[in-house]
Amino acid sequence: MKSYYIKRFVSMLVTLWVIITITFFLMHFTPGSPFNDERTTNEAIQKNLEEQYHLDKPLIVQYGMYLKQIATFDFGISIKKSSQTVNEMIGRGFPVSFELGMVALVVAVISGITLGVIASLKHNGVIDYIAMTIAVIGISIPNFVLATMLIQQFAVNWKILPTATWSSWKHMILPTIALATSPTAIIARLTRTSMLEVLTQDYIKTAKAKGLSPFKIIVKHALRNALLPVVTLLGALAASILTGTFVIEKIFAIPGMGKYFVDSINNRDYPVIMGTTIFYSTILIIMLFLVDLAYGILDPRIKLQKKEG
Amino acid sequence: MGLPQETLYEKKEDIALDEWFVPIEKKKGEAEAVVRPSLSYWQEAWRNLGKNKLALGALIFLILLIIMAIIGPILSPHSISEQKLINQNQPPSSEYWFGTDSLGRDVFSRTWYGARISLFVGIAAAVIDFLIGVAYGGLSGYKGGRVDHILMRIVEVLYGLPYLLIVILMSVVMGPGLGSIIIALSITGWVGMARIVRGQVLQIKNYEFILASKTFGAKTYRIIRKNLLPNTMGPIIVQMTLTVPSAIFAEAFLSFLGLGIQAPLTSWGVMADEGLSAILTGHWWRLFFPTLFISLTMFAFNVLGDGLQDALDPKLRGGK
Numbered sequence: 001m002k003s004y005y006i007k008r009f010v011s012m013l014v015t016l017w018v019i020i021t022i023t024f025f026l027m028h029f030t031p032g033s034p035f036n037d038e039r040t041t042n043e044a045i046q047k048n049l050e051e052q053y054h055l056d057k058p059l060i061v062q063y064g065m066y067l068k069q070i071a072t073f074d075f076g077i078s079i080k081k082s083s084q085t086v087n088e089m090i091g092r093g094f095p096v097s098f099e100l101g102m103v104a105l106v107v108a109v110i111s112g113i114t115l116g117v118i119a120s121l122k123h124n125g126v127i128d129y130i131a132m133t134i135a136v137i138g139i140s141i142p143n144f145v146l147a148t149m150l151i152q153q154f155a156v157n158w159k160i161l162p163t164a165t166w167s168s169w170k171h172m173i174l175p176t177i178a179l180a181t182s183p184t185a186i187i188a189r190l191t192r193t194s195m196l197e198v199l200t201q202d203y204i205k206t207a208k209a210k211g212l213s214p215f216k217i218i219v220k221h222a223l224r225n226a227l228l229p230v231v232t233l234l235g236a237l238a239a240s241i242l243t244g245t246f247v248i249e250k251i252f253a254i255p256g257m258g259k260y261f262v263d264s265i266n267n268r269d270y271p272v273i274m275g276t277t278i279f280y281s282t283i284l285i286i287m288l289f290l291v292d293l294a295y296g297i298l299d300p301r302i303k304l305q306k307k308e309g
Numbered sequence: 310m311g312l313p314q315e316t317l318y319e320k321k322e323d324i325a326l327d328e329w330f331v332p333i334e335k336k337k338g339e340a341e342a343v344v345r346p347s348l349s350y351w352q353e354a355w356r357n358l359g360k361n362k363l364a365l366g367a368l369i370f371l372i373l374l375i376i377m378a379i380i381g382p383i384l385s386p387h388s389i390s391e392q393k394l395i396n397q398n399q400p401p402s403s404e405y406w407f408g409t410d411s412l413g414r415d416v417f418s419r420t421w422y423g424a425r426i427s428l429f430v431g432i433a434a435a436v437i438d439f440l441i442g443v444a445y446g447g448l449s450g451y452k453g454g455r456v457d458h459i460l461m462r463i464v465e466v467l468y469g470l471p472y473l474l475i476v477i478l479m480s481v482v483m484g485p486g487l488g489s490i491i492i493a494l495s496i497t498g499w500v501g502m503a504r505i506v507r508g509q510v511l512q513i514k515n516y517e518f519i520l521a522s523k524t525f526g527a528k529t530y531r532i533i534r535k536n537l538l539p540n541t542m543g544p545i546i547v548q549m550t551l552t553v554p555s556a557i558f559a560e561a562f563l564s565f566l567g568l569g570i571q572a573p574l575t576s577w578g579v580m581a582d583e584g585l586s587a588i589l590t591g592h593w594w595r596l597f598f599p600t601l602f603i604s605l606t607m608f609a610f611n612v613l614g615d616g617l618q619d620a621l622d623p624k625l626r627g628g629k
Contacts, residue, residue, distance in 0.1 A: 148585055
């Protein structure tokens with residue numbers, strides 16, 4: 001068992017290294033330089049600037065320096081906004097994005113599981129069809145489309161909620177719905193399928209025969225087993241929510257990390273692109289790892305299988 | 310159950326059996342005929358899909374969409390880039406069926422042109438995923454052992470890469486445009502397909518008909534092409550159908566962020582991005598038509614994928 005987690009940990013580090021390397025070299029082969037705009041006129045200034053950011057050294061040397069630098073969690077200084085370090089930008093933007101993402105994830109998990117369980121209990125009934133139709137629609141409408149529709153109805157037509165920015169709980173409602181809908185739909189479908197499967201198992205019949213209340217059977221016996229596939233999906237869902245925050249932050253003008261990321265790409269601001277990409281990827285990879293750990297803990301049967309293989 | 314055997318027997322004896330049961334005329338050779346026409350795997354799958362009204366509707370919608378993507382821009386008298394500044398932000402009318410945008414361009418012909426781009430991106434991504442994924446997964450699963458181990462470690466690392474982040478980075482590097490979006494989508498997209506194909510091949514390669522084929526001296530290439538692939542086609546097709554909407558979404562997502570398709574080309578994502586400001590001024594049609602068709606198309610592909618999953622699953626054959 002331990003060796004499995006060590007293996008997983010090593011592959012996690014390799015993935016991270018691959019990401020750092022890919023991002024680093026991709027960025028430097030990208031046409032266009034951060035000093036290409038109209039403000040930097042003088043050739044001497046340009047040279048000095050390149051020296052300051054080590055852009056004059058061979059790529060391999062830059063790569064080595066960068067690896068050393070990020071080993072100490074220092075992502076460098078933004079080229080476009082030279083008064084700010086990338087760490088400061090992440091420090092400012094990430095809490096907002098994290099708040100948005102976490103709220104959306106929690107909402108998605110709770111409402112998705114509830115919908116899925118209800119649909120599975122009323123299998124092939126009207127409620128089941130309604131829930132699953134909502135789920136397919138939820139998957140099919142892109143989050144940015146949903147966000148604009150929500151703004152149009154709730155903020156422009158009915159004027160009951162604010163259109164944009166991020167200050168009170170009222171501002172959080174629309175972005176959260178826009179971000180949480182498609183994960184909710186995915187969780188609901190998965191929960192329904194696996195609940196339907198679990199409900200036919202013998203131990204459910206046993207529980208019924210023992211005379212347990214339906215609530216206890218569903219929550220203690222069925223749901224616990226049915227949720228295992230949902231847990232495996234959490235990593236991927238977190239990823240989709242995270243990238244979802246880019247557009248949602250753009251639409252609702254939320255001052256999160258996604259804004260810095262998109263701006264930095266348009267500005268060719270190497271340190272910011274690299275810093276944010278690596279930061280995002282690290283979070284995602286750690287999430288996937290944690291999900292794997294949680295899976296092993298939740299389902300004792302997994303351990304045996306992994307030991308053999 | 311029901312009636313006891315004896316009473317049944319007695320009753321039968323009362324009636325002259327010949328009156329009740331007339332032997333049908335036999336023609337030579339017909340005795341061997343099977344009553345139910347034997348259906349191949351694909352015929353049966355097609356029949357099962359036909360029973361799923363929603364999936365069939367989705368298929369018809371998609372066929373209509375493809376037709377409109379081809380002829381739609383020609384139907385309108387206005388080309389996609391024709392600008393008439395007097396006709397800015399016209400609501401839908403007999404002249405402009407879907408209205409015009411802020412530059413006086415015809416939303417109708419732009420919507421169908423966008424359909425071309427979106428469908429092209431989706432289908433191209435699915436086909437590339439198919440080619441790489443099947444070759445890679447097939448090799449990995451069939452060879453097994455060391456080869457499988459190494460190939461799967463690579464897949465594991467690639468699987469950990471955040472999909473949209475890589476797509477964004479790639480489209481930055483290669484410059485925005487149609488080609489770079491498709492390449493960016495395929496770079497990590499094939500991994501899912503490779504995993505599915507590998508799993509299927511691992512399972513099937515131990516079946517007896519493969520052994521039989523080997524005993525007859527079939528070469529590896531022939532076994533993969535004739536025995537393994539046809540039997541893994543079901544999950545592969547489902548995966549391809551579900552790749553299309555996610556590729557369409559990714560293209561729209563990138564274009565919406567300004568990293569995708571560039572003018573004079575247009576796509577649904579670009580139109581949604583341009584139409585975003587229009588909802589505040591009440592020009593709803595500029596946002597409504599592109600987003601309606603993005604959603605409908607993704608919906609149709611998802612429903613069709615679900616339907617195919619049921620229709621192609623051998624465990625469910627003949628059921629439902």
